[in-house]
Structures are given as C-alpha cells and as structure tokens.
Amino acid sequence: MTENDKLTEEKIFEAATDVFVDKGMDGARMQDIAIHAGINKALLHYYYRTKDQLFNAVFEMIAGKVLKKFAPVFEDNLSLEEKIRFFFKEHIKFLQENPKLPAFVLNEINRNPARIKKLLKNVHFETLWQKLYEQHKSELGKYNITEDALPQLMVSIAALSVFPFAARGLIEGILDKVGVDFNDYIEQRKEFAAEFVIRAIRK
Amino acid sequence: MTENDKLTEEKIFEAATDVFVDKGMDGARMQDIAIHAGINKALLHYYYRTKDQLFNAVFEMIAGKVLKKFAPVFEDNLSLEEKIRFFFKEHIKFLQENPKLPAFVLNEINRNPARIKKLLKNVHFETLWQKLYEQHKSELGKYNITEDALPQLMVSIAALSVFPFAARGLIEGILDKVGVDFNDYIEQRKEFAAEFVIRAIRK
DNA sequence: GTCTATAGAAGGATAGAC
DNA sequence: GTCTATCCTTCTATAGAC
Structure with a gap:
C-alpha cells in the first residue's frame, strides 16, 4: 500500500519530469504525462490535485539540482586555477548528462520570475x-580581479558553461554546417573554457 | 483599401510579436493577440489562416533580426581588438533595447530545432x-588562436553577450540580493566582456 | 474587410464504480 | 488506489451577416 503508493507516485513524478522538461509548462499535457507513467489522467489528479502543483514539484526539484551544481565553487580546498578547471570539467559533465535542463530552467524562470x-x-x-x-x-x-567585478566574472563563467546547452538548437545547427559534432565540441569545451577564463583573469 | 489592409496587417503583426515574445508559442492566445491589436479573433484568421502561420511569420522576422546582429563580426574595417570592443558595445546595446528576444529565440529553436x-x-x-x-x-x-578553436571562441563571445539576457530572471534575482541593478550591471558588461575576451586570447 | 456567433476539438478536473 | 465516463472551460477555427 504505502509501498505501492510510493511506486506510483514516483512513476508519475518521473514521467512528469520528462514531459515538462521536454515541452515546458505550457506545452505539456496531463494526458501525455499519464501515458508516459502508464496510468490515466484521473490518477494524476489523485496524487497532485492540479497541473500547477505537479509542475511546481518538478520544477523545484530540477531547479534545486541545477543550482546546487554551482556550490563547489564556494568550497575551499583548491587553488583558484584548480577550482576553475575543476568547475568546468564537472559542471559540463553534469550538463552532458542532463543537456535539456538549462533551457528548461531558464525558460520557466523567465516566464515566471x-x-x-x-x-x-x-x-x-x-x-x-x-x-x-x-x-x-x-x-x-x-590576478586582475576586483571585488566589485565578481558578479561579472561569475556570470561569465556560468555563461561559458551553460550557454552552449541553453542555445543547443542554434549551436548544433551551426556546427552541423562546418562538420563538427556537438558532443565532440562539448567535450573540447571543458578545457577550452577553463583556459579561456584563466588567461582572462591572469595579470 | 490596400492602405487600410497594410495598417491592419501591421497592427496584427506587431501585436502578435509582442504576445509571442512574451508568452511563447504555447502560452500565446489568439484572443490575446486580437485584443492587443484592437480587433477580433476572426480577423486574425482572415490575414493569417492559422496560429502556426502567424507564429512562423513572427518568428522568422525576429530570428532573422537577432542573427543579423552578429554580421558586423565578419566585416573588415577594424583590428581584431577594435572589432571585439565594437561587437560587445553594439550587440549589448541591441539587447538592451530588445531584452526579451534572446530567451524567446533560443526557447523556440530548442522546441523545434x-x-x-x-x-x-x-x-x-x-x-x-x-x-x-x-x-x-x-x-x-x-594571439592564441588556432583555426579549429574558432567555433569555441565565437560561441564564447556570443555567450558572454547573450547569456545575461537569456538568463535574466535568474541573474536579476541574484543581483537583487547583492543590491546591484540589472541595467547598471549590463551597462558595465559592455566593457568587461570586451576586456575579458581580449585578455583571454592575447599571448 | 470586419464583425458576431458558434462549431468543434482539446484539455484540465471531478464523480462515482470497483 | 485505480479506473471509466463525463463535465466544463478554453481555445482554434469557420460560417455568415453587414
């Protein structure tokens, strides 16, 4: 019973995650989520009363997961350059495993700040x-770092990592035309971005 | 007659542009567009048979406009450093005047590559x-530029300019917490980004 | 060309049986 | 807890009068 509840609720949550990430809040359909979860619409409403509630649950989980990935930047066990290299390597790796999350999160935040x-x-x-x-x-x-330029630097680092995924459709379209594979490009990017930033801030 | 046609069609197109950019294809409502244009739904369908056709017209215009703003990069009348400074100044200025376009274009491209x-x-x-x-x-x-790293460099330049707008909801939320105004931040960014890139590529 | 009225379909949500 | 059937609203799209 509680065991089964858990299973169904999880199935629903996972299906909803897939569909919402893929289609966005406005484009997602409860019917579509039900099918993905292998159940019917009525059961969705039994667990999550409304589409809004279901979306909020999914969005908070994902946004939390995404934002948390920036946390290592603030941990103190590496030199600045090591930290920058570590960040790009790990963060881009996370995005390779979850390539659709940036576009989803940014879009939904902009739709509802x-x-x-x-x-x-x-x-x-x-x-x-x-x-x-x-x-x-x-x-x-x-380094060439002043305290009041810190927000500029942080956003720049985030941009270099996240933008290729947020703009994937566009970038993939361009890379196609010059015969470069998106996945190869991203793999390269881990090192490129790190060296780019380090050179930019070094005196 | 043809004069009036033009006026109505333009009113519709402008209203549709506003609403689509604001809400996206899925979130936009024909009724909403009609109200913005000061007419009724039926007239929308008279000029553009379907929502899809209307959206496509709007999207192509905007995407064309956005992509065209990268063109000056390929024109030859400035040194590399001058070109980089010019690009960020002019491109960010364009985005200041059209802050919602990046999120709109990127989102719709990802929804339909x-x-x-x-x-x-x-x-x-x-x-x-x-x-x-x-x-x-x-x-x-x-400079430290190899030909096969050119796509990485170009995407990085685009990222530094576009990302703050594509991720505006998030960045504005963060800046608020440290008492920085988004517009001031963007104004600063023109110079910061240019110097950042120039230092990154200089030997 | 522009309007009112409405068709027709789709989507979110609920009632009620099991 | 899960299902089928259905309500009700919303939305795109069209018919038809002016």
Whole structure:
C-alpha cells in the first residue's frame, strides 16, 4: 500500500519530469504525462490535485539540482586555477548528462520570475562571495580581479558553461554546417573554457 | 483599401510579436493577440489562416533580426581588438533595447530545432570563418588562436553577450540580493566582456 | 474587410464504480 | 488506489451577416 503508493507516485513524478522538461509548462499535457507513467489522467489528479502543483514539484526539484551544481565553487580546498578547471570539467559533465535542463530552467524562470525568489531565499550571496574572496586572498596578486567585478566574472563563467546547452538548437545547427559534432565540441569545451577564463583573469 | 489592409496587417503583426515574445508559442492566445491589436479573433484568421502561420511569420522576422546582429563580426574595417570592443558595445546595446528576444529565440529553436535549418540555409560558416581568419591573419602573431578553436571562441563571445539576457530572471534575482541593478550591471558588461575576451586570447 | 456567433476539438478536473 | 465516463472551460477555427 504505502509501498505501492510510493511506486506510483514516483512513476508519475518521473514521467512528469520528462514531459515538462521536454515541452515546458505550457506545452505539456496531463494526458501525455499519464501515458508516459502508464496510468490515466484521473490518477494524476489523485496524487497532485492540479497541473500547477505537479509542475511546481518538478520544477523545484530540477531547479534545486541545477543550482546546487554551482556550490563547489564556494568550497575551499583548491587553488583558484584548480577550482576553475575543476568547475568546468564537472559542471559540463553534469550538463552532458542532463543537456535539456538549462533551457528548461531558464525558460520557466523567465516566464515566471517570482519562482526564483523562493529558490534563492536561503542563499546569501554577499556572504558567499566574501567567503570566496577570503579563500583566494593570498593568491590574488597574480590576478586582475576586483571585488566589485565578481558578479561579472561569475556570470561569465556560468555563461561559458551553460550557454552552449541553453542555445543547443542554434549551436548544433551551426556546427552541423562546418562538420563538427556537438558532443565532440562539448567535450573540447571543458578545457577550452577553463583556459579561456584563466588567461582572462591572469595579470 | 490596400492602405487600410497594410495598417491592419501591421497592427496584427506587431501585436502578435509582442504576445509571442512574451508568452511563447504555447502560452500565446489568439484572443490575446486580437485584443492587443484592437480587433477580433476572426480577423486574425482572415490575414493569417492559422496560429502556426502567424507564429512562423513572427518568428522568422525576429530570428532573422537577432542573427543579423552578429554580421558586423565578419566585416573588415577594424583590428581584431577594435572589432571585439565594437561587437560587445553594439550587440549589448541591441539587447538592451530588445531584452526579451534572446530567451524567446533560443526557447523556440530548442522546441523545434528544424526551424534553425531554414534560417541558416543561406549562411556559409566555413566561408565566413575563413574570411575572418584572412582578415586578421597579419595580427594573429599576437594571439592564441588556432583555426579549429574558432567555433569555441565565437560561441564564447556570443555567450558572454547573450547569456545575461537569456538568463535574466535568474541573474536579476541574484543581483537583487547583492543590491546591484540589472541595467547598471549590463551597462558595465559592455566593457568587461570586451576586456575579458581580449585578455583571454592575447599571448 | 470586419464583425458576431458558434462549431468543434482539446484539455484540465471531478464523480462515482470497483 | 485505480479506473471509466463525463463535465466544463478554453481555445482554434469557420460560417455568415453587414
């Protein structure tokens, strides 16, 4: 019973995840989710009263997972350059395994910016960035980094990693025309992006 | 008559542009477009038989406009560094005036990748990139640029300019928490991104 | 060319049997 | 907990008057 509940609820949640990520909130159909889960519409509404509730559950899980992947940046066990290389390697690897998540999350956030407030409620960026600054204070002599340019640098790093996936349709279209495979391109990118940033910030 | 046709068709097209950019294909409603245009639904279908046709007209116009903004990169009247500075200044200025276009175009391309084929049909990247390489051949001694890394470099430049707008909801949410205004941030970005790239490619 | 009215289909949600 | 049947609203699209 509770065992079975769990199974059905999980099946629904996974099916909903697939469909919402693929089609977005507006394009997704409850009927489609039901089919993917191997059940009927009525049962969806039994577990999650409305489409909105189901979407919110899925979105929060995914957005949380995506944002969490930036956390290692703020952990202190590597030099700045090591950290940058580690970040691109691991973050792009995560996106290779979940290539559709960036477009999904960014799109749904833009459609409903209020969502982001809730997600960031317990994240304190002032503290985080100060922490980051402290961590690498001693090596900063080698770099061109001012504290007030930190947001620019962080967004740039995120951009270099995330953009190729968020703009995949476009980039894949362009790469096709010059005979480059998207997956190869992404594999290359781990190192390219890291070296790019390191050269950009080095004095 | 033909004069009036033009007016109505233009009103419809502009209203459709606003609504589609705001809500996306799936979220947009013909009724909503009709209201924005100051007419009724039936008239929409008189000018554009279906929602799909109306959307395609709008999408092609916007995507064309957006992609065209990358063209100056391939024109030959500036040194490489001047070109990079010029690009970020002008491109980000364009995005400041049309902040919602990146998210719209990227999202719709991802939802229907076939669209991109049609748009890129007449663009020959091999030729364009070779041209670019020729243009700056003489100054390449100063830079770390290999021909096969050109796609990586180009995507990186696009990413640095476009990503803040494509991810606006998220970035604005973060900047809010550290007391930075999005518009100020973007204004700063023109110079930051240019210097970032130039340092990254300089030997 | 523009309108009102409505057809026809699709989608979210619920009732009720098992 | 799960299903079938169905309600009700919303949306695209068309018919037909002016």
